[in-house]
Amino acid sequence: METGSREETGTPADEPVWRGVQPALLRVRRLLVLVWTGVLAVAAGLLLGLLAGPAWAALALLPPALAAWGWRLLERNWRSWRYAERADDLLISRGVLWREETVVPYGRMQLVEVTSGPVERRFGLATVQLHTAAAATDATIPGLDPAEAERLRDRLTELGEARSAGL
Amino acid sequence: MTSPGPGGDIPERPPVTERRLHPVTPFRRAWAPVAVLAGWAVHDPNGAQEQLARLTTTMLLLGLSVVVPVAGLYGFLSWWFTHFAVTDTELRIRTGLLFRRTAHIRLERVQAVDVSRPLLARVAGVAKLRIDVVGADDKDELAFLGEREARALRAELLARAAGFAPETAREVGEAPARELVRVPPRELARALALTGATWGSLAAAIVVPTVLWLTTHSLWTVLATAVPLLGGAGASSAGRFVSEFDWSVSESPDGLRIDHGLLDRAHETVPPGRVQTVRIVEPLLWRRLDWVRVELDVAGSENSVLIPVAPRSLAESVVARVLPGVTVPHELSRPPRRARWCVPMWWRGHLLAVTGAVFVTRGGLLCRRLSLVPHAKVQSVRLTQGPWERRNGLADVHVDTGAGKTVTARLRDAGEAARLLREQAERSRTGRRNARPDRWMTG
Numbered sequence: 001m002e003t004g005s006r007e008e009t010g011t012p013a014d015e016p017v018w019r020g021v022q023p024a025l026l027r028v029r030r031l032l033v034l035v036w037t038g039v040l041a042v043a044a045g046l047l048l049g050l051l052a053g054p055a056w057a058a059l060a061l062l063p064p065a066l067a068a069w070g071w072r073l074l075e076r077n078w079r080s081w082r083y084a085e086r087a088d089d090l091l092i093s094r095g096v097l098w099r100e101e102t103v104v105p106y107g108r109m110q111l112v113e114v115t116s117g118p119v120e121r122r123f124g125l126a127t128v129q130l131h132t133a134a135a136a137t138d139a140t141i142p143g144l145d146p147a148e149a150e151r152l153r154d155r156l157t158e159l160g161e162a163r164s165a166g167l
Numbered sequence: 168m169t170s171p172g173p174g175g176d177i178p179e180r181p182p183v184t185e186r187r188l189h190p191v192t193p194f195r196r197a198w199a200p201v202a203v204l205a206g207w208a209v210h211d212p213n214g215a216q217e218q219l220a221r222l223t224t225t226m227l228l229l230g231l232s233v234v235v236p237v238a239g240l241y242g243f244l245s246w247w248f249t250h251f252a253v254t255d256t257e258l259r260i261r262t263g264l265l266f267r268r269t270a271h272i273r274l275e276r277v278q279a280v281d282v283s284r285p286l287l288a289r290v291a292g293v294a295k296l297r298i299d300v301v302g303a304d305d306k307d308e309l310a311f312l313g314e315r316e317a318r319a320l321r322a323e324l325l326a327r328a329a330g331f332a333p334e335t336a337r338e339v340g341e342a343p344a345r346e347l348v349r350v351p352p353r354e355l356a357r358a359l360a361l362t363g364a365t366w367g368s369l370a371a372a373i374v375v376p377t378v379l380w381l382t383t384h385s386l387w388t389v390l391a392t393a394v395p396l397l398g399g400a401g402a403s404s405a406g407r408f409v410s411e412f413d414w415s416v417s418e419s420p421d422g423l424r425i426d427h428g429l430l431d432r433a434h435e436t437v438p439p440g441r442v443q444t445v446r447i448v449e450p451l452l453w454r455r456l457d458w459v460r461v462e463l464d465v466a467g468s469e470n471s472v473l474i475p476v477a478p479r480s481l482a483e484s485v486v487a488r489v490l491p492g493v494t495v496p497h498e499l500s501r502p503p504r505r506a507r508w509c510v511p512m513w514w515r516g517h518l519l520a521v522t523g524a525v526f527v528t529r530g531g532l533l534c535r536r537l538s539l540v541p542h543a544k545v546q547s548v549r550l551t552q553g554p555w556e557r558r559n560g561l562a563d564v565h566v567d568t569g570a571g572k573t574v575t576a577r578l579r580d581a582g583e584a585a586r587l588l589r590e591q592a593e594r595s596r597t598g599r600r601n602a603r604p605d606r607w608m609t610g
Contacts, residue, residue: 089592099552099562101585103592107599108546133301133466134546134567163596 016084016091024123025143026078030071032119037067083141088163090130090156092139104139107163108132112156114149128152185250185261189293189311192249193242212387251309253323258298260307270307274328275605276300278441279468282317282434289432296320299468301569325421325436330606344417344424347485348474355411358460358476361452365404372396411475418488420608425473433470440603441465442489443544443570445473447482447537461486464570490541496520496527502578505559509578517577524598526566526591528576538574540566542591542598550588552581564588 045060076096084091093101111131120126126149130139144152208215249262258272279299288294293311297303312320318341326339359365376393383389412429422438446462453459459482461473473489474482483495499518506514516532526545529537545566552562562584564576579587 088596097554097557099550099557101550101588102547103549103588104547105592105596107596132546132567133569134573135571136549136565136567136573137547138549139547 016086018082018084018091018093021078021081021141021143022125022145023078024125025081026075028119028123028125028143029074029078033067033070033074037063078143081141081143085152085155090139092141100138102137102139104130104132104137105163106156106159109156109160112153112160114153116146116149126150128156130156183252183254183259185252188246188249188251188309189313189316190246191291191293192311193239193246253320253327255327258324260309262306268306270304272298272300272303272307274324275330277324277328277438278465279438279470280321280324280436281468281470282321284314284432284434286430293317298324299465301467303467321436325438328438328606329421330604330609342419342421344419346415346417347488348414348416348477348481350411350414350475350477352412354476355408355414358453358458359404359408361456362403362450363452365400365407368396368400368403372400407475411472414475416474416485422607423473423489425470435468435470437463437465437468439491439607440605443540443568444572444574445486445489445539447486447495447539449535449537451533463489464568464572466569466571486539490525490539493522493524493539493541495537495539496522499527499529502561503580506561506578508559509556509561514578519576519579521587521591521594526574526576526594528574530575530577540568540574541602542594543602544568545591545595545598548588548591548595550584552584557581564591566591 040063041060044063045057048059049057073096077094080096080099081094083093088107089103089105091101091103093099109130110133113129113131114126115129116126124146125142126144126146127140127142128144128149129141131137132139141152244264245262248264249260251258251260253259257274260270260272262268262270277298277300281297281299282294283297284294288311291311292314294314294317295308295310296312296317297308309317309320322339322341323337325342326336331339372393375396376389379385379392380389409429410431410433411427414427415425417424417426419436422436422441425433425435425437427433442463443466444464446464448460448462449458450460453476457479458476459479460476461482462471463473464471474485477485486495487493499520502514502517506517510517513532516530516535518529520527525539525541527537527539529535546569547567549565549567550562551565556562556578560581561578562581564579564584564587566574566576568574576584576587
């Protein structure tokens with residue numbers, strides 16, 4: 001499995017072993033950006049060209065330019081998504097400009113959810129989401145291999161049961 | 168009043184006795200059509216006036232002769248089809264005429280029990296009983312019960328939730344309470360007079376309609392803005408005084424008792440170990456008097472005030488009772504000086520302290536809010552860092568609790584924040600081991 005990990009292997013025992021997300025997630029996101037850019041550019045070009053004159057239609061080049069910039073950002077963002085299962089808690093780290101790192105102790109998990117939309121399924125991806133009693137807990141791991149998602153779900157539920165604690 | 172139910176699920180147990188609410192309940196429901204009409208009249212005053220002018224006496228009588236029996240019948244039927252029963256482990260409420268609904272509320276999950284007596288209910292000698300559990304609905308309250316019945320039921324529910332044997336739960340009765348704080352009316356009135364929101368809303372209620380009158384000269388516009396503004400001003404001054412009147416907090420083996428209200432009396436019981444966060448709020452104008460307000464969060468309960476106003480030392484002694492083994496720390500650490508580039512001025516207000524039992528943060532420069540979260544109540548820990556904070560080597564640490572509240576330590580040094588994240592996760596895991604069990608009398 002591809003790991004977007006930047007951490008070296010052979011770290012001390014208490015250092016978490018980070019795992020990245022599937023490269024297919026990057027492909028899906030890029031594809032979505034391409035599709036939307038295309039739609040926007042065509043719509044803007046047609047509307048402005050017909051209503052405001054051909055000079056304005058040049059503005060339709062703006063979405064592709066933004067998309068080209070987003071192309072690189074998406075890769076950086078994809079690289080930043082990673083998670084680690086530690087002995088007692090799950091770590092999720094993500095974001096480049098707005099970094100966020102979440103720690104959820106296994107005992108606090110109320111529900112583990114695996115979802116997979118039509119596009120995600122087409123690309124062989126699944127999303128694991130953890131819910132605790134706190135609504136603010138935002139622990140989602142997108143872009144997992146379905147088999148890995150199921151393994152993670154089973155392991156998390158098992159550990160959650162063993163260490164269960166209420167509110 | 169009691170009718171034998173369909174029996175327990177387990178054949179060896181004696182059948183569960185189902186009970187009905189107090190017979191005064193149907194009258195509460197009979198108000199619904201009147202309220203709908205009144206709401207429509209307020210919402211569309213011109214239309215209502217037109218319709219009223221067209222009404223003749225016969226029409227009115229005809230309408231009333233249909234509406235009153237229908238409302239009465241609806242009230243009666245919904246009362247007739249509402250039952251509740253207390254079993255060893257849960258409270259069951261069966262209700263609904265067309266759409267049946269059965270709520271099973273597990274007693275060891277009880278977060279708080281509220282008995283409230285609105286003014287009219289006090290006249291009729293009845294009370295509402297509500298059990299706060301996570302995810303409970305507004306429909307899950309028992310309204311209305313006889314006052315003595317409500318008190319007996321509360322005692323029984325708490326005794327069962329505490330883990331007393333089922334046979335004795337009924338006989339345990341009310342746990343003795345010891346009063347910790349009682350807020351004198353004069354102190355409450357002074358505190359409200361020193362609150363900026365009271366004066367702000369009053370000023371708005373006077374200034375805005377005057378300006379509108381001078382500019383538009385339209386009576387309806389002025390009334391439409393003045394009425395809600397005056398209502399808001401009344402609610403934030405007189406309304407708060409009335410609802411926070413005679414506020415007392417007592418301690419009993421069943422947990423905290425909070426009683427308050429002048430017209431509508433409310434009695435809340437929070438069992439031990441249910442408090443998720445405690446906040447000590449210190450408005451600017453109270454600082455000279457050294458007064459504070461204490462708020463608490465319990466999962467599934469909307470009431471959040473613990474003490475509306477009290478001297479700081481008294482408030483801190485109550486907090487020590489609410490969160491056993493916790494002393495409110497006075498030594499809090501500031502963010503590094505470079506935080507002033509992220510949040511000018513206000514950076515000084517963000518303080519943090521971590522003790523053996525609680526995670527403490529303080530925010531706000533004018534109105535200070537000190538939040539305490541017991542380590543055992545932390546559900547997840549998050550670290551966030553925006554681009555500007557990253558440039559300055561700073562980060563925020565958020566601690567999420569089960570009451571849906573998040574406590575944030577802002578603008579910490581990035582290295583310190585990363586360490587805090589790991590350590591807090593560890594503390595939240597181990598903190599749970601020393602916590603009391605859900606059934607607090609069994610521990």
